[in-house]
Amino acid sequence: MLRLENISWNTPEGVGVLRNLNLTVPDGKLVVITGPNGGGKTTLAKIIAGIYRQDSGKIYLNDTDITDVDITERAKAGISFAFQQPVRFKGITVRKLIELAAGEQMPLSKVCDIMSKVGLCAEEYIDREVNSTLSGGEIKRIEIATVLARHSVLTVFDEPEAGIDLWSFTSLIKTFEDMRKNINGSIVIISHQERILKIADEIVVVANGSIQAQGKPEDMMKVLTENNAITGKCYKQEALF
Amino acid sequence: MNEITKDLLREISEWDGSFKGAYNIRENGQCAGRVSSKNIKIESKKDQPGLEIFIAPGTKDETVSIPACVTQGGVDDLVYNDFFVGENADVTIVAGCGIHTETGEPARHNGIHRFFLGKGSHVKYLEKHVGKGHGTGIRSIDPVTDAELEENAVLEMDTAQIGGVDKTIRTTNAKLGAGAKLYIRERILTEKEQTAQTEFHVEMNGKDSGVDLISRSVARDNSHQSYHSVIVGNAPCTGHSECDAIISENGKVDAAPELHARDNDAALIHEAAIGKIAGEQILKLRTLGMTEEEAETTIIDGFLT
Ligand SMILES: Nc1ncnc2c1ncn2[C@@H]1O[C@H](COP(=O)(O)OP(=O)(O)OP(=O)(O)O)[C@@H](O)[C@H]1O
Numbered sequence A: 001m002l003r004l005e006n007i008s009w010n011t012p013e014g015v016g017v018l019r020n021l022n023l024t025v026p027d028g029k030l031v032v033i034t035g036p037n038g039g040g041k042t043t044l045a046k047i048i049a050g051i052y053r054q055d056s057g058k059i060y061l062n063d064t065d066i067t068d069v070d071i072t073e074r075a076k077a078g079i080s081f082a083f084q085q086p087v088r089f090k091g092i093t094v095r096k097l098i099e100l101a102a103g104e105q106m107p108l109s110k111v112c113d114i115m116s117k118v119g120l121c122a123e124e125y126i127d128r129e130v131n132s133t134l135s136g137g138e139i140k141r142i143e144i145a146t147v148l149a150r151h152s153v154l155t156v157f158d159e160p161e162a163g164i165d166l167w168s169f170t171s172l173i174k175t176f177e178d179m180r181k182n183i184n185g186s187i188v189i190i191s192h193q194e195r196i197l198k199i200a201d202e203i204v205v206v207a208n209g210s211i212q213a214q215g216k217p218e219d220m221m222k223v224l225t226e227n228n229a230i231t232g233k234c235y236k237q238e239a240l241f
Numbered sequence B: 001m002n003e004i005t006k007d008l009l010r011e012i013s014e015w016d017g018s019f020k021g022a023y024n025i026r027e028n029g030q031c032a033g034r035v036s037s038k039n040i041k042i043e044s045k046k047d048q049p050g051l052e053i054f055i056a057p058g059t060k061d062e063t064v065s066i067p068a069c070v071t072q073g074g075v076d077d078l079v080y081n082d083f084f085v086g087e088n089a090d091v092t093i094v095a096g097c098g099i100h101t102e103t104g105e106p107a108r109h110n111g112i113h114r115f116f117l118g119k120g121s122h123v124k125y126l127e128k129h130v131g132k133g134h135g136t137g138i139r140s141i142d143p144v145t146d147a148e149l150e151e152n153a154v155l156e157m158d159t160a161q162i163g164g165v166d167k168t169i170r171t172t173n174a175k176l177g178a179g180a181k182l183y184i185r186e187r188i189l190t191e192k193e194q195t196a197q198t199e200f201h202v203e204m205n206g207k208d209s210g211v212d213l214i215s216r217s218v219a220r221d222n223s224h225q226s227y228h229s230v231i232v233g234n235a236p237c238t239g240h241s242e243c244d245a246i247i248s249e250n251g252k253v254d255a256a257p258e259l260h261a262r263d264n265d266a267a268l269i270h271e272a273a274i275g276k277i278a279g280e281q282i283l284k285l286r287t288l289g290m291t292e293e294e295a296e297t298t299i300i301d302g303f304l305t
């Protein structure tokens, strides 16, 4: 379980981005965060991962206060974060990156298992460098794979659907559903996609740096489509291609 | 052959008590073993220290190793090696150099290699340089490589110097005939007070010749590297060079690429990037559970492989 209490964060220039935000992600639940561009979702994810340090507020992981715990230690405690904009590494192969994520060397079959969850054929990719020759969709899937390789108690995916084609998207949804069935931890997905919103246990709308609405998908879908005033246009109905 | 030489040989070549194929081992300026093969003849030069290596036309899949080791301070080894590669031969040349000193005296190896690649020949050239030992004496390795590639010859050079060498000046000159291709992969890591200077001069004189030069380097501590490449396109040709450097602590890197197009159909490209490790890269690896130091080492090791 993850609990955020009264989290505030300002940009280095002093502009308020998150304002007294409170959020609980219960064990074994899939929480989807949505909301307009620039609303503070990625900032919130970075605060959970320890990449940004909140100006005030507290963070608890399974009732342990991790407010002052750094990125490395949070990762070791089981927090994983799939970046909205994945980072590239010259000279590091896909296999190596996945092994670094898992913290161990892996037999090919295991790397294949993980890669297939993101719809990639391991044999075509494992020896490729995680450099700029990978396409946007490829690097995004590899980013997700690095997180799937870890043993996490809380995983945050930041717009995992971005740049991923419709065919792979279906299998990605299945991966998230499987994860939810098999997890003993929690999952947070930041997303604008209707199909991801629909598989949530709970949808949270973040706009203007705080939570504007929260609830079950069946109740929230209505709020999201009807109440543009609160949320702006913050999710896309299923696009074709 | 002394024990230090054996250790150095293991690092710089495929030596495991013996070599596959023809070889010559140079130890402190002396020959410590030589074997020629049916197709690869190694002979001493008459007028200068060094070797003449004759690779017969059509030789296929053979390796020749010519490692050089300096195992003590006070040695200043200068050697001239010439390789004559026959038409359509396809071989691997392993030419590493190891320097070890336990004293305050300098130790240096200066290898001047000339390659004459016959028509259609293909050479893979591997060169690994290491510096070892606890002595304060300056370890220098100053290789000079001159290559002439005839029609459709291909030379692939793969060179690495990952720390340990205090001072190095590496000079590579090449002239390419029609259809000839030159591929260079260079990796250098300098640390402490080390300096490394790299000079490339490539002339593409024949139609459809091409060069691809990729240099990756890391300058740590107070070390200093400079990179200077000159690519001249005198014919319809393609040239590409890429110099990527990571600096950390007080490391300094100068990069000066030059492109000279002397033909209307010469297509030359240069890319250069110098900077410290991207903060995002460290953050990503930390989210996988690494410390900042572990992340840096992982990024640098990957970059230099
Ligand atoms: N390091 C930073 N410096 C300055 N401003 C920042 C920084 N990080 C985030 N911001 C600002 O904070 C606001 C929230 O950004 P954030 O990335 O959290 O939005 P988001 O909800 O993830 O948007 P999107 O849906 O477009 O991904 C934006 O206005 C952004 O410009």
Ligand SMILES: [Mg+2]
Binding pocket: A041, A042, A043, A084, A158
């Ligand atoms: Mg975002």
